[in-house]
Amino acid sequence: MLASLLQNLINALQWGSFYALIALGYTLVYGVLTLINFAHGDVFMVGAYIAFFVATFLLAAAGLPGWAALALTIPLTMLLTSLVGVSLERIAYRPLRRKGANRLYVVITALMCGLILEHANLALLGASRKAFPTLIDEQVYTLGGVSFTNLKIAVIVTAVLVFVLLHWIVTRTRVGMAMRAISCDKFAVPLMGIPIDTIIVATFALGSGMAGLAGLLFAMSYPILEPYMGALIGWKAFIAAVVGGIGDIRGAFLGGFLLGAVEIMVVAFFPSTFRDLIAFSVLMIILVWKPTGLFGVAKTTKI
């Protein structure tokens, strides 16, 4: 009983890590721009594909050993994925923001960008699924009836490290201070000599880089890639970010793990088709109980 509980806990931590990594990107962009970047799930998908191409190229064309390829794939994937995120911001969101469009029109544009990424991928690469190459050998350790692989541990540790890093960036560095300033008052910030567009680009680069990392880790753990893999996981990660209290990094991290845990526990005790039903009902009850999420602060409204 205890062993199976621990086993499920490890699975939940791994599954929650993916949600947490994606939710961090949502919450960063939301915190700065109050924009729901609905293309983020698809940026994650693009990240997985970029990782696939980089890794295959390094393994086959350059003939590197697995560990060296992995060491190069991680930074390259993060860099290229953040380029995708930044170019979305430059091409689609920034002109709208400059025109002073209603925030929801930017949200709809983000939705459209996600659709374009998905279907352009489908049109360019075809509907066949891609198998991700093995970069490191998976080793299974068993400890008192609980089995875990080195990959699972790596995923969980990476998620925690990324969270610590982001939290440090946001609370301790100048860029982070500027991000928090923008979320406080968008109009006073340029007057203080803070380059608002540079900060926004930095935010998108950070968030998309995390999505790229999540894509790489996801592709290594579940080595089948398809164009629609980002859509569902993206929506769910967004829900996780909101349940945690959107705009707060701790909230996104916790919300991601919470959603992962609920989903794995439901699958452990109920038929797996009940997963969405129970997971979303739980999240809805949390939101009704705490209307601004776990870490969110209720804003006072003035007339």
Next chain:
Amino acid sequence: MVLRHYTVPILLAVAGGVLLYVAKEELVSLYVLSVLMFMGVNVILATSLNLVNGYMGEFSCGHAGFMCVGAYVASILGVLLFSGHKAFGAAWLPAELAVWGFPLLILAGGAAAALAGLLVAIPSYKTRGDYLAIITLAANYIIISLIENLDIIGGSRGFMGMKKIVNGMEEAVALPWMPLWVLAFTVFCVWLLRRYLSSTFGKGVTAISQDEVAAEIMSIDTNKIKTITFMLSSGLAGIAGGLFAFIVGYVNPGSFNILKSTEVLVMVYLGGMGSLSGSILAAILFTVLLEALRPLQIIKWVVIPLLLIIIMQFRPEGLMGNRELGDLFPRLKRFYRFK
């Protein structure tokens, strides 16, 4: 002009007559007819979502969930009453009665969807903005997931048997019933929304979107308005769902997923928040665009979003902004009146 009071009814009667003639003489193909019917369904969906997203200023992104409730309730009731099903046994009523029962079926679907709207309406007392958006999203997932797990109505395989009812109606009285009912319900929905929004009670909806706290201080019962508005919006989505189910003759939970909700959202924002005529225009344009680009197959879903992004760049407030047709062309007001 006295006549302007009758312009809209006369135009609608003419449209109905033309539709009747064209469908009966089979002047247009069934394909064109079905595209026209989907247009009607999309008009209902877009205008009803505009009530919440445009006029009330909330961001609901789970409209397809309520459509799903309406579609399933209308089709299950229809099959139960008029055609019989292997899981429920024989039909309870003779199939000829379907001619009279059909609008009641659709309305029952709408009523059920309105009840499902409470799922969103009650949390909306305390929650708002993006948190409410998530609740609508979760409601969509919950509804679909619930139906997928109900094996008696087919689960994720879907539910069918509605074509028999439509055929039965056409045998009983030889008229193209589906196009007529779609037209009737579309006009009914737009008329209802127009009446609701221009009533004293409905002005509260716009007041909530502008400033909820101030509206409450001005003695507007915001909770009551939110409940009724959400229920009306989801109820109309249910009507659209019922019509959709009977047009296609087959429903499965997969066709009411987030992608469908996204389509409706796009129609609302393309037309402009807070403009009924904008939503109607956008729904018609979007349906035509979807069908016109069908030969492109998968590239269609690259071209359409790209087109929409470009439109957004040039008209960042949607096609009509928050104006109606009569505000854009004031002279037209001399010739028609639609209240």
